Amino acid sequence: MKKLYSTILPIVMILCLAMLSSCSGSSDEIENGGTDDGILRITADKTAIQADGVEKVTFTVRLGTKDVSDESTMNLILVKESGEENLDYGVRAFSTSVPGTYVFKARYYEGKSMVSENEVTVRASSISGGVSYYHKLLGMQFTSIGCQACPALSTTLKAIQTEQPGRLAIASFHMDFGGMTDPMTTAATNNYRTNILGNFSGLPRLFYNLRKGTKEMISIKSQIEEELQNELNNYPASCGVAIESVYNASDRKVTVTAKLTSNVTNTYRCLIYLVEDGIKYFQTNGGNDYTHNNVVRAVLSTSLNGDRFNGEVNAGVESTMQRSYQLESGWNVDHMRVIVSMLTTLDGGKTYTCNNVNECQLGESADYLYNE
Known part of the structure; x- marks a missing residue:
């Protein structure tokens, strides 16, 4: 009986530890709401703004659980029918005076260049009224x-x-x-x-x-x-x-x-x-x-x-x-x-x-x- 107990006890302990680990998750996963899978993703605090040149959308870019939004090697990409436009490095906000639909993805460099697996679509709605200023x-x-x-x-x-x-x-x-x-x-x-x-x-x-x-x-x-x-x-x-x-x-x-x-x-x-x-x-x-x-x-x-x-x-x-x-x-x-x-x-x-x-x-x- 003593021999059986000494054999079963380590197995039970291992199973308990495994269950505890699967239930709790990693600290990064809890804190950042994601998994450290090495995939670049982009999210936004809103997907609809007024086209007044003032209201802005702010993007968050993560590599797995790591927030790289403010990194000097991160830049947003505006996807257009005519091609892609790279925004300046470190820029994570966008506003516009032109109504329309804008599609964004992100690029980040850390040993190699990575592009986000997803895109974010932002819709800018027109505003009414105002003075028609001549544009010089x-x-x-x-x-x-x-x-x-x-x-x-x-x-x-x-x-x-x-x-x-x-x-x-x-x-x-x-x-x-x-x-x-x-x-x-x-x-x-x-x-x-x-x-x-x-x-x-x-x-x-x-x-x-x-x-x-x-x-x-x-x-x-x-x-x-x-x-x-x-x-x-x-x-x-x-x-x-x-x-x-x-x-x-x-x-x-x-x-x-x-x-x-x-x-x-x-x-x-x-x-x-x-x-x-x-x-x-x-x-x-x-x-x-x-x-x-x-x-x-x-x-x-x-x-x-x-x-x-x-x-x-x-x-x-x-x-x-x-x-x-x-x-x-x-x-x-x-x-x-x-x-x-x-x-x-x-x-x-x-x-x-x-x-x-x-x-x-x-x-x-x-x-x-x-x-x-």
Whole structure:
């Protein structure tokens, strides 16, 4: 009997442990509500939002039980009929001003690239009412006196502005290139290039509304026009922009008052550039007396993403922001303009892009623009 007891006892203990394990599950399973199976999955806190550019959906991406939503090697993928669009790494929120159905999946890299086994569909419903603001785009041109191909982009942009007057405000950022020091360069150029627009290296380059985009716009007119139309279709304006600028010749000081009204209550940032036209200087493939236009002389905002208005901007209520700057002695006041952009975020604050823009001659004003 004693021998039988000693034989049965270990078997009973093993069975009890097995039952306990199967009932309790792993700690990861309890805490995270899943199994550590190494499969990438995406979920969302909601699947229906208003297409107001404000309400957002926040995604969670898990590799098994591990939450990788905020990892630097995770990015969301927007699945379109025309193909897939990769969102920036670390972005886990989405909002839009365009009604429609949006399908998302996720990609994550950990030793190898993985794509989520499932997709999430988000439906954005239209909103009614509001003012029909005219949508003007900010075109950020990156150029240099040492760049052979840069005059071609300038020619293309001038042609588009002639064909579509009032649609595009150009800000040209100069940089050192091709072994040549460009006297029109500013610190903002390299900061935009490396920190906001993907750390590109080749010139020329064009970006709309501080958006990295999906194509490298260099100088091909048809491509630049196509992307311009995509910008208008995919990112409609929800706000209007007006400007007052006053110039004091005695101290060469300009004071800019930027004005904003919006169809929706939202967080906005204001970005102000001073640009100069008609600068005669050398240009590779352009000669010694080449005319440089739209040259960014100064960024009046303290941040390259613009300065934030205090609190939220309420729908239908005008908000203002004022900035001043003393012009350098070599700048030609009669050839200068003020460009004011209003920025919003569509990804929960990871990036900010231009919602609408306006411009005027320095010392003059510009009223709100509306569609006819």
